[in-house]
Amino acid sequence: MVAPSPDQVQKTFTERLKRLARRLDGYPGDRGAQGWLAQKFGLKPQAVGKWWRGEAMPKGSRMTEVAKTLKTNVAYLRGETSDEPDTLLVELQEIWPRLSPGHQAEVLGFAKGKLSGQLGPSDALHLRRAAR
Secondary structure, three states, rough: OOOOOOOHHHHHHHHHHHHHHHOOOOOOOOOHHHHHHHHHOOOOOHHHHHHHOOOOOOOOOHHHHHHHHOOOOOOOOOOOOOOOOHHHHHHHHHHHHHOHHHHHHHHHHHHHHHHHHOOOOOHHHHHHHHHH
């Protein structure tokens, strides 16, 4: 696979920034998006405006912060992968380390219980064996 050019990375970032921002709760519409995002990141609207117009991209830890806020990852934002992460999985990965081991076990137990209710008998048996 050929690495994308810097211009392509920039274009992909801008497209994905806009698409993912539109999915966030409280999105004010395209007219107010730059100011709204700037407030989320503690930046001036002009800085986010450059991202929105495809003139610049966040660097380093700022890119990581943007990805986290948009419930994705840096590789997806930069176009290094076309696989969009599941936003629920991204959220779970964010909160998992803050859960106590007991609560982690509860969450897994709950998920496995829900999953076994959706599966056929042979799938549920396989799930129980895999959990051991």
